[in-house]
Amino acid sequence: MPAKHWKTAGKIACSLATATVLMSQSHSQDASKQLDVTAELFDCITQMAKSASGSFFVDNILGDLEATQAAADSETGASYPPGSVVSLIPTEVMVKHNPGWNPETNDWEFIELNVSEGGSEINVRGTTAVVNQFGGNCFDCHKLARPEWDLICGSDHGCAPLPITRETILGIQNSDPRCVREDA
Numbered sequence: 525m526p527a528k529h530w531k532t533a534g535k536i537a538c539s540l541a542t543a544t545v546l547m548s549q550s551h552s553q554d555a556s557k558q559l560d561v562t563a564e565l566f567d568c569i570t571q572m573a574k575s576a577s578g579s580f581f582v583d584n585i586l587g588d589l590e591a592t593q594a595a596a597d598s599e600t601g602a603s604y605p606p607g608s609v610v611s612l613i614p615t616e617v618m619v620k621h622n623p624g625w626n627p628e629t630n631d632w633e634f635i636e637l638n639v640s641e642g643g644s645e646i647n648v649r650g651t652t653a654v655v656n657q658f659g660g661n662c663f664d665c666h667k668l669a670r671p672e673w674d675l676i677c678g679s680d681h682g683c684a685p686l687p688i689t690r691e692t693i694l695g696i697q698n699s700d701p702r703c704v705r706e707d708a
C-alpha cells in the first residue's frame with residue numbers, strides 16, 4: 525500500500541478509536557450520583573451484619589443498615605438501597621451508589637480489595653469490566669441472577685455456583701486478616 529493510503533488508514537483507525545472512547549463515555553457513570561467510596565470503609569468482614577441466609581455480610585455506608593438488611597433477608601428478592609455494601613469473601617465487595625449512577629449494573633459498583641492486617645486497599649473497581657484475581661468478570665456472573673434479586677447471586681438466584689464449598693467460604697470469612705488488627 526502506498527504511504528498515502530497508510531495515512532488514510534491511520535486516520536480511520538484514529539477516528540474509530542475516538543468514536544469508541546466517546547461511546548464508552550456515554551455509558552460511563554453519572555458522577556453526581558456517585559457515593560464517596562474509599563478503602564477505609566471496608567474492614568473485618570465478620571463484624572458486618574449477616575444476611576438471613578447466613579452466607580454473606582452486609583452494611584450501609586449511608587447509615588441505613590435496616591433497609592439493606594431487609595433487602596438481604598427478603599425471600600422473594602428486593603432492590604438494595606443506596607449505600608449498601610455486600611460481601612461474601614473479604615476481597616470482593618459490591619457497593620450500591622445512588623439511583624441512576626450506572627443503570628446497566630443497577631447502580632452497583634464491583635470492587636476487588638487487597639486485605640491485610642494493615643487494612644484494605646482497593647485493587648480494582650468499576651462496573652462491567654472488573655475482573656477478579658481468578659480471571660472472572662464480576663458482572664458477567666452476577667448478571668445471571670434473576671431480575672428480582674438485584675444482581676445478588678445467593679445460592680439459588682440463577683447464577684452458576686462458585687467452584688468452592690460452603691466450608692471453604694466460611695474458612696475464608698473466618699481468616700480475614702483485618703479481623704486480628706488491634707484497632708479492628
Ligand code: HEC
Binds near residue numbers: 611616636662665684
Ligand atoms: C464465577 C462467577 C463469579 C465471579 C467471577 C464473581 N462472583 Fe461474586 N458470587 C458468585 C456467586 C455464585 C455467588 C454466591 C455464592 C454463594 O453464596 O453460594 C457470589 C457472591 C458474591 C457476593 C455476595 C452476595 C451474592 O451475590 O450472593 C458478593 C458481594 C460478590 N459475589 C461480589 C463479587 C465481586 C466484587 C466480584 C469481582 C471482583 C465477583 N463477585 C466475582 C459468582 C461470581
